[in-house]
Amino acid sequence: MTLQKIGIVGVGRMGSNMARRLKEQGFTIAAVYDVQTALTEEIAQELSATACQSLSEVTRLSDAIITVVSDDAAMRFIFHNPDDHLLMNATGKLFINCATISPEVHIALHAQASKVGAKTLECPMASSISQARTGTLYLMCAGDETVYLEAQPLLKALSVSSIYTGEPGTAAQLKALVNMVMNINTAGLAEGLGLADSLGLDLNLVRQVFSQTGANSRVLETDGEDMQNREHDTYFSAAHAAKDSSIALSLGQAYGLHLPMAEAAKQQYERMIALGLGDLDKSGVSELTFRDRLQERTQTPV
Numbered sequence: 136m137t138l139q140k141i142g143i144v145g146v147g148r149m150g151s152n153m154a155r156r157l158k159e160q161g162f163t164i165a166a167v168y169d170v171q172t173a174l175t176e177e178i179a180q181e182l183s184a185t186a187c188q189s190l191s192e193v194t195r196l197s198d199a200i201i202t203v204v205s206d207d208a209a210m211r212f213i214f215h216n217p218d219d220h221l222l223m224n225a226t227g228k229l230f231i232n233c234a235t236i237s238p239e240v241h242i243a244l245h246a247q248a249s250k251v252g253a254k255t256l257e258c259p260m261a262s263s264i265s266q267a268r269t270g271t272l273y274l275m276c277a278g279d280e281t282v283y284l285e286a287q288p289l290l291k292a293l294s295v296s297s298i299y300t301g302e303p304g305t306a307a308q309l310k311a312l313v314n315m316v317m318n319i320n321t322a323g324l325a326e327g328l329g330l331a332d333s334l335g336l337d338l339n340l341v342r343q344v345f346s347q348t349g350a351n352s353r354v355l356e357t358d359g360e361d362m363q364n365r366e367h368d369t370y371f372s373a374a375h376a377a378k379d380s381s382i383a384l385s386l387g388q389a390y391g392l393h394l395p396m397a398e399a400a401k402q403q404y405e406r407m408i409a410l411g412l413g414d415l416d417k418s419g420v421s422e423l424t425f426r427d428r429l430q431e432r433t434q435t436p437v
Contacts, residue, residue, distance in 0.1 A: 142197030
């Protein structure tokens, strides 16, 4: 399988940095597409790629197409829009789909692509913008194992590690679990630091103690200082946290499971959205748990 000419659909912060990384690794970024046409033009000029006006043009110009879109609706649009979609004349092409979306969407896409002679690999990412730029993503990959093996040169250029999880849908399920637990941990850490602040404890000391005890977590490392300092530059937004928590809850509901902590975390991120804070990083959930912060933002009693 030839994978030298790459198309990127969705050139926001993740997609654009993946494109930059691949170009540095010797791949040709042949085509880029985004619904934000100005952004498409900007990235295309930077990477000497074609700024495509249509999705089908991306497929025509590329050997492999990486999609990095926001949600189920966006994924359905790029593959199912009746007037223009990526599966037009897609025989022999590979689609590497990196979005965190519902497993059933990946499963349906795999079946549809197979019918037109195209290949798909489901590759949700458990990493952030900086890892996309440096090629140190962690990828969970599902689909045909032969396709996973054939795509190794491209996957290795993007990631520090990848793991094959099995049939279509399994990587999306696993990613939903990863984000569910991460979102719970983030909301829990925000409550712990908020309570510590109300108690008048030194938050530097609190974070140090947390790091050496059962309160430790990867979220403490990535978000703890940001919560303390109110630095919420967006690496993974509260809006995405709410969306991903909903995916996990839907999976639980399908099996008759009650997931109260996942539901409580989702409600916190939805509350952020309602307050106009959905574009903040997930660390911004601490704005709801420190005694004076929410009142400051809303000018109403907490």
